[in-house]
Amino acid sequence: MRALLLLFLAPFALAQAPKPLKVGELTGEALYPGNRGVSYGEVGLVARGLGLALWQGESQVALGLGARYRTFPVEADEAKAASSLAAWRKDGRVYVPLRPLADALGLSYRAQVGIQLDLPWARLLQVEARPEGYLLRFSREVNAVVRPGGVLFPMAQGSHPSLVQEAMGLFLPLSRPPERVYYPGGGQVAVGLTPLPLPSPTVLLDPGHGGEDPGLEVQGLVEKEATLDLARRVAALLPGARLTRQGDETLPLEARLALARTASVVVSLHMARGREVRLYLPKDRTSPLAQSLARLGDLPEERARLLRAYAGDPARLAAALERAFADQGFAVAKAEGPYALTRVDGAAVLLEVGAERLGTEEARALVAQAIAQGIRAYLEGGAP
């Protein structure tokens, strides 16, 4: 009777005991944390055995195959890990649940005497070779590993004049390292050989007021007309500069702000009484992009260029404009505060020109020249 009971209990006990684990050609041990019947494998072994991409952080671990990936939070408590299908940290090693991983990445999972995790070899279906790079398509998702002399696609096979079959997979020989490798999905791998064009800084000119809002009217000079004329003159001197409004239209501040958020340099043009030129700029800038400008000098040139396209320094723009106006003999008054359209990541200022400076064609041409010169100096980095 006792023997029968032991025989009955034995399979339950054995089910939770470690089992052999075979991952590709590698072998290890499958564990069952918390005796929940969920098989786990050591993450490094799984990644090496099947050529998976592995990212391991303090609280998360992720495994990827081409465009597919699966992220697991890491738990120290084995029962909690097994019940939530999280990764399990044991004695400094991280174990991941095998079946959820197989489902996410399209792996083959077989449980018999032991656990076998496998990945069928991928077949090369198509290769598009272009001067800017290669686009390869496989029968399943494939990882790409950049190695000296080219790119290896582990566990892939096929034949193509550009590729060499190796024991580990297909190898794409390249004369120089690729600029980027990415996975567009659908079993595709793109290998880029030429650098991506970096975005150029964009200039936005905002003629203040317009439509039903004429702005100031000083001795027959209407602000909405004067600012539009001024903006057109500046744009003519700065190829590529955009205007928030092209004609006499009512444009709400919301719409102007939406445009300002997409520009590297924003100059909102207004008119004031008298002959003074005033620059209004933001006081405190708290956005992460704006704050990262402080580290501009420490960044590599490419990243600095990218940052300059999306973030700007209004104080430096104001200084450049001030210097340009000084060259024309104009004094500029500056003020900091919460001015409209200036709370953006780019370099944005509100520029107000006295009506007496805009009375004649020549005077406007002079002001437009100063503004264009200031913006150009800012973009070229010539201002202090």
Added chain:
Amino acid sequence: MRKYLSVYNLLGLLVFALGLFVYWQSPVPNPPKALPLPADEAAREEKLTLNLYRPDPPQGFLREPVVLEVGLGENPYEKALLAWAQATGSPTPLGLFAAEGRLVVDLPKDFARGLDTEEEVYRLYSLAYTLLATFPEGSEVRFLVEGQPSPGLAHLDLEVPVRLP
């Protein structure tokens, strides 16, 4: 005719006549009246000291206390907005209410029309400082335009709340 002069009919007529008599004799119910108030309440007016921040460019603002009489049923917020508008020659804001330690002012969209940046700054900050110095229940002023949050009217960013310096 005789058939109508039955005992029951005569008895019914008597009861009807009695009811009519009671109806005519009963006093007329009082018409609805306003709730009686204490005699001194009706005449009472509250005094509100408006701490007016009058624009004084380019120095800043001149602070002037202005005593307002707030009669029964009058809203002190509306009274303050009206007094500020009259004192500074500005359009009257559409409304003012207090919520969560903040004063919210609703502005008409042409509130700053025809002003340059400096003039708009003086108008809006004069209003905000006046309200903050008058109504201690608010520690900052938020502006709405026509009942909606707005990035501004023309020159100032109205998404940033205004506090007393």
